[in-house]
Amino acid sequence: MNPDQGPAFGVGDASFQAAGGEPGLQRLVADFYQVMDLAPEAAGVRAMYPADVSDARDRLASFLSGWLGGPKRYAEKYGGISIPQFHTRWQVGEAERDAWLFCMEQAIARQPFTPEFAEYLLRQLRVPAERIRQVQAACPMRPGRS
Numbered sequence: 001m002n003p004d005q006g007p008a009f010g011v012g013d014a015s016f017q018a019a020g021g022e023p024g025l026q027r028l029v030a031d032f033y034q035v036m037d038l039a040p041e042a043a044g045v046r047a048m049y050p051a052d053v054s055d056a057r058d059r060l061a062s063f064l065s066g067w068l069g070g071p072k073r074y075a076e077k078y079g080g081i082s083i084p085q086f087h088t089r090w091q092v093g094e095a096e097r098d099a100w101l102f103c104m105e106q107a108i109a110r111q112p113f114t115p116e117f118a119e120y121l122l123r124q125l126r127v128p129a130e131r132i133r134q135v136q137a138a139c140p141m142r143p144g145r146s
């Protein structure tokens with residue numbers, strides 16, 4: 001911990017606070033899906049989602065709350081989740097991983113985050129995104145699931 005800069009991201013709820021708490025995460029996620037709707041780079045990934053992403057918005061914002069050290073809203077509302085396992089129902093290769101991260105990068109750039117937190121958050125998100133790809137590669141789409 002640096003007394004001048006507050007706790008390091010990843011300690012306690014420092015990241016959740018740096019993201020602007022729940023309203024900040026809701027704005028981030030709303031912008032994320034808006035970028036995904038509009039960016040031609042993301043068209044392939046957008047097609048994996050339902051037309052109406054309001055439920056997906058709440059689920060992702062709730063997940064990010066707990067993941068960044070804030071209230072565990074996803075667990076409270078929806079129960080447990082393993083992110084890599086959950087995503088095995090879609091084909092997620094490098095292109096899909098990068099398109100998803102591209103939308104996040106664009107959405108993060110729209111937030112009033114410090115450059116340090118913006119960089120940290122994107123770096124942290126690359127970890128589960130890559131894990132999703134790896135698990136998907138090891139366990140391709142199961143028959144009977146779309």
Ligand code: HEM
Pocket residue numbers: 045048049050055056059060063078081083086087090092096097100101125128129130132133
């Ligand atoms: C690697 C690229 C990724 C792709 C292509 C992808 C794709 C998807 C899709 C298609 C859905 C379903 C939305 C719906 O049907 O409503 C979804 C849900 C979700 N994703 Fe991802 N995702 C990716 C990465 C991530 C990452 C890195 C995280 C976490 C940091 C994440 C967290 C979630 C959560 C929490 C949900 C909602 C789960 C639920 O339905 O309860 N995703 N994702």
